[in-house]
Amino acid sequence: MSQLAVRGVSKRFGGVAALTEVTFSVEPGEIFGIIGPNGAGKTTLLNCISGLYDTDAGEIRWEDRSITGLPAHRIARLGIGRTFQIVRPFGSMTVRENAATGALFGQPSGRLQPRQALAYADTVLDLVGLAAKRDYPVRRLTVPDRKRLEVARALAMRPRLLLLDEVMAGLNPVEIEQALDMVRQVNRQGVTMVLIEHVMRVIVGVCTRALVLNFGRPLIEGKPEAVLRDPRVIEAYLGERYARQGGPDASPTQADGEGGGGAGQ
Amino acid sequence: MTQRFRPPATALRRLFVGGAAIALVYVVLAPLSSTDAGQQLGLPFLTDRLWFRVATTVAMFVVLASAWNIIGGLTGYASFGNVAFFGLGAYTTGVLVSLRQWPFGLALLLAPVVPALFALVIGIPLLRLHGHYFAVASLGVGVAVGEVVNNLQPLGASTGLFLPIVRSNLLFFYLMLAAAALAVLVTWVILHTRFGYGLLAIRENEEAAAVIGVNTTFYKVAALMIAAALTGLAGGIFAQWNTFINQENVFPIEYNVEMILMAVLGGAGTLLGPVAGAVTLELVILRLAGGGAAAAYSQIGLGVLLAVTVIFLPRGVIDFFGGQSRLSLWALRRSLRETSV
Numbered sequence: 176m177s178q179l180a181v182r183g184v185s186k187r188f189g190g191v192a193a194l195t196e197v198t199f200s201v202e203p204g205e206i207f208g209i210i211g212p213n214g215a216g217k218t219t220l221l222n223c224i225s226g227l228y229d230t231d232a233g234e235i236r237w238e239d240r241s242i243t244g245l246p247a248h249r250i251a252r253l254g255i256g257r258t259f260q261i262v263r264p265f266g267s268m269t270v271r272e273n274a275a276t277g278a279l280f281g282q283p284s285g286r287l288q289p290r291q292a293l294a295y296a297d298t299v300l301d302l303v304g305l306a307a308k309r310d311y312p313v314r315r316l317t318v319p320d321r322k323r324l325e326v327a328r329a330l331a332m333r334p335r336l337l338l339l340d341e342v343m344a345g346l347n348p349v350e351i352e353q354a355l356d357m358v359r360q361v362n363r364q365g366v367t368m369v370l371i372e373h374v375m376r377v378i379v380g381v382c383t384r385a386l387v388l389n390f391g392r393p394l395i396e397g398k399p400e401a402v403l404r405d406p407r408v409i410e411a412y413l414g415e416r417y418a419r420q421g422g423p424d425a426s427p428t429q430a431d432g433e434g435g436g437g438a439g440q
Numbered sequence: 441m442t443q444r445f446r447p448p449a450t451a452l453r454r455l456f457v458g459g460a461a462i463a464l465v466y467v468v469l470a471p472l473s474s475t476d477a478g479q480q481l482g483l484p485f486l487t488d489r490l491w492f493r494v495a496t497t498v499a500m501f502v503v504l505a506s507a508w509n510i511i512g513g514l515t516g517y518a519s520f521g522n523v524a525f526f527g528l529g530a531y532t533t534g535v536l537v538s539l540r541q542w543p544f545g546l547a548l549l550l551a552p553v554v555p556a557l558f559a560l561v562i563g564i565p566l567l568r569l570h571g572h573y574f575a576v577a578s579l580g581v582g583v584a585v586g587e588v589v590n591n592l593q594p595l596g597a598s599t600g601l602f603l604p605i606v607r608s609n610l611l612f613f614y615l616m617l618a619a620a621a622l623a624v625l626v627t628w629v630i631l632h633t634r635f636g637y638g639l640l641a642i643r644e645n646e647e648a649a650a651v652i653g654v655n656t657t658f659y660k661v662a663a664l665m666i667a668a669a670l671t672g673l674a675g676g677i678f679a680q681w682n683t684f685i686n687q688e689n690v691f692p693i694e695y696n697v698e699m700i701l702m703a704v705l706g707g708a709g710t711l712l713g714p715v716a717g718a719v720t721l722e723l724v725i726l727r728l729a730g731g732g733a734a735a736a737y738s739q740i741g742l743g744v745l746l747a748v749t750v751i752f753l754p755r756g757v758i759d760f761f762g763g764q765s766r767l768s769l770w771a772l773r774r775s776l777r778e779t780s781v
Binding site for chain 1: 632633634637638640641643644645647648649650651652653654655656657709
């Protein structure tokens with residue numbers, strides 16, 4: 176049984192078809208990658224799953240029940256956490272309080288009081304490596320730290336599925352390695368993951384399977400290495416000329432240098 | 441949770457303690473007013489009825505500013521329609537006492553209920569709007585409710601309603617003071633519970649709040665209802681205190697501007713900012729009120745003050761003394777950037 180099943184989901188914004196009949200499913204414990212050029216609809220897809228957008232057609236099933244059309248807070252409490260590509264911390268709170276909000280509102284079982292939530296926040300801050308900065312106001316955090324905080328806040332919800340929207344964008348190679356370790360560690364604790372990435376090293380490095388979107392349509396799905404060699408994928412990223420040349424040299428190893436810009440927002 | 445509320449700087453704390461001490465002395469000595477004992481003590485304000493009016497008015501604006509702070513300061517929805525809750529509270533008490541001959545105490549119990557229910561009805565559609573759109577829509581509601589009441593014959597229309605006179609300065613002073621204490625207490629409780637976290641999360645980023653599990657619609661509507669109930673309570677007390685209500689004196693849009701100014705000037709989103717703002721500003725306004733031309737200029741002055749405060753001290757005077765705000769070009773640039781003007 177698939178844990179998350181997306182069936183024929185479509186989403187239009189006026190005359191623009193942002194998503195057309197997207198179908199895929201994620202098994203428990205998987206790390207599932209979603210890639211595609213800018214504007215391919217990756218973030219829109221995440222917004223549909225997390226309930227920020229209503230879908231125009233299709234169904235989204237989570238642990239054998241339909242979550243299509245449920246409000247975002249209900250979906251969150253069913254165990255689906257997410258991060259935003261452009262980080263959205265609660266600016267007037269400290270790092271610790273930010274993480275605590277996730278525990279306070281998002282945990283599926285029972286209601287925590289602020290004191291317990293703050294205590295739980297400490298454990299997730301430890302996991303993402305922000306424990307030393309827990310009393311900082313958010314504005315003192317660097318960009319990589321803000322991304323960690325974004326993950327910490329989602330993790331504090333004790334999600335069974337974590338949707339990560341380009342958490343690696345804008346990080347340097349060392350920081351990417353650290354972030355990859357973090358992803359693996361969270362995954363080992365039994366959290367299924369869906370991650371949107373432009374950094375191909377991440378997709379190949381951790382993902383069990385990957386889906387390529389292009390102009391809102393699913394292009395191909397499969398093992399990351401196979402997917403990245405597919406001529407259609409190379410064409411989508413680099414244009415027809417490179418696809419004809421073929422070969423591993425032409426594969427988009429680092430197809431994007433935009434670093435957390437406004438793609439697909 | 442407590443660490444977010446930085447202790448104010450010592451100077452500010454002294455000011456607060458001093459102000460609170462003066463207020464306390466006045467509250468305790470108030471029963472001596474207009475008695476021989478008061479005369480003998482030689483305290484001028486105790487023999488002066490004007491002082492009771494001033495003190496009661498100040499307490500009333502503490503309620504209004506603190507209530508506005510719950511929806512405007514904590515939740516981030518700048519309501520220009522809160523005065524409708526004040527008017528509805530006043531008219532609830534007014535109608536029950538003057539047309540239905542209810543005892544005042546009983547009628548006052550319903551003064552928070554009617555505005556809160558009204559907030560529920562308008563909050564669900566209105567709170568879907570954001571920023572300027574919400575501000576303008578709430579202003580529309582504030583004006584419209586007054587106009588409707590002004591044209592309803594059963595409510596006395598433009599003649600207004602007269603309530604039987606209750607001669608007790610002391611009663612209304614203590615009632616309004618209790619309402620002010622209640623407003624501050626409610627704010628304190630909100631700030632120290634889950635509910636407050638939810639409101640702040642909504643203020644900082646509503647979508648991020650939703651995806652971590654905050655039922656944003658419920659929280660926003662609840663915050664508006666609490667603000668409406670407190671504002672309506674003050675309106676209910678005002679109706680009996682003033683013994684006469686009509687559109688002009690319980691639906692004035694200036695009240696709404698003033699409560700916003702007080703909360704923002706003192707420190708929106710803080711516990712005591714609106715209190716400090718209400719006391720300071722109301723005393724200034726009352727001081728200027730008698731001054732003929734000065735009264736006209738004061739309106740302009742208040743507008744300028746609001747603009748300057750929002751630009752230079754977005755977190756209010758409390759934060760200026762106790763926190764990060766500084767009067768500098770750098771602060772101005774940052775604030776313009778953050779408010780994306």
